Amino acid sequence: MRDPRQRDEAYLAYIRTQPCCICGDDTSTEAAHLRVGSINDGKRYTGMQEKSHDKWALPLCSRHHRESHAYGDELGWWLSYGLNPFLLAMKYRAPGE
Numbered sequence: 001m002r003d004p005r006q007r008d009e010a011y012l013a014y015i016r017t018q019p020c021c022i023c024g025d026d027t028s029t030e031a032a033h034l035r036v037g038s039i040n041d042g043k044r045y046t047g048m049q050e051k052s053h054d055k056w057a058l059p060l061c062s063r064h065h066r067e068s069h070a071y072g073d074e075l076g077w078w079l080s081y082g083l084n085p086f087l088l089a090m091k092y093r094a095p096g097e
Contacts, residue, residue, distance in 0.1 A: 008054040011093070020061035021088060022081055030065045031057040034085050035074055056089050 012031045019026040033052040060068065071077035078085040 018059040025061040028062040032060040
């Protein structure tokens with residue numbers, strides 16, 4: 001069942017001001033939406049042709065954003081950097097909630 005995307009332009013603007021959470025680059029930050037889901041963290045899997053709610057966006061430089069899509073296993077990509085993307089997204093949201 002599709003879940004209409006919850007948009008938050010102010011939050012996305014905030015994410016784009018942050019450095020890449022992988023390498024720290026702050027010159028090309030993009031808001032990267034998590035597609036993978038986690039029942040434990042309240043994040044449902046995003047279906048085909050859907051985008052996650054904006055609250056699940058993380059700051060990635062353009063290089064790491066492209067790399068995350070090319071890797072083929074989104075959660076595996078985050079784990080290869082030793083990061084839990086769900087907890088990370090919650091930490092970025094904490095100041096604004």
